[in-house]
Amino acid sequence: xxxxxxxxxxxxxxxxxxxxxxxxxxxxxxxxxxxxxxxxxxxxxxxxxxxxxxxxxxxxxxxxxxxxxxxxxxxxxxxxxxxxxxxxx
Numbered sequence: 685x686x687x688x689x690x691x692x693x694x695x696x697x698x699x700x701x702x703x704x705x706x707x708x709x710x711x712x713x714x715x716x717x718x719x720x721x722x723x724x725x726x727x728x729x730x731x732x733x734x735x736x737x738x739x740x741x742x743x744x745x746x747x748x749x750x751x752x753x754x755x756x757x758x759x760x761x762x763x764x765x766x767x768x769x770x771x772x773x
Contacts, residue, residue: 690749694758703758706744710759714741 695704706714715737717723724731732740744757 696758697763700762701760702763703760705747706741706757706759708741708745711738711741714759 695702697703715732715734718727718732718737718740719734721731740757747756749756
């Protein structure tokens with residue numbers, strides 16, 4: 685078995701975007717779009733309750749790659765915006 689791969693240093697910055705781990709302060713924005721049936725239909729699973737959103741944000745905030753095929757979810761924002769926002773996710 686191979687060793688788990690380490691994440692690159694975060695946040696990752698490109699010319700246009702900033703990618704980082706989720707933080708507790710992202711919960712309300714995350715829930716805002718994951719709780720709506722009209723947006724959740726494009727996301728894995730059903731619309732999330734606040735509790736399920738809390739579980740997801742916690743999982744994504746503390747993610748560690750363990751095996752081949754693992755994936756991660758990071759909030760992203762344009763470099764010109766100061767914070768993660770559900771308005772453009």
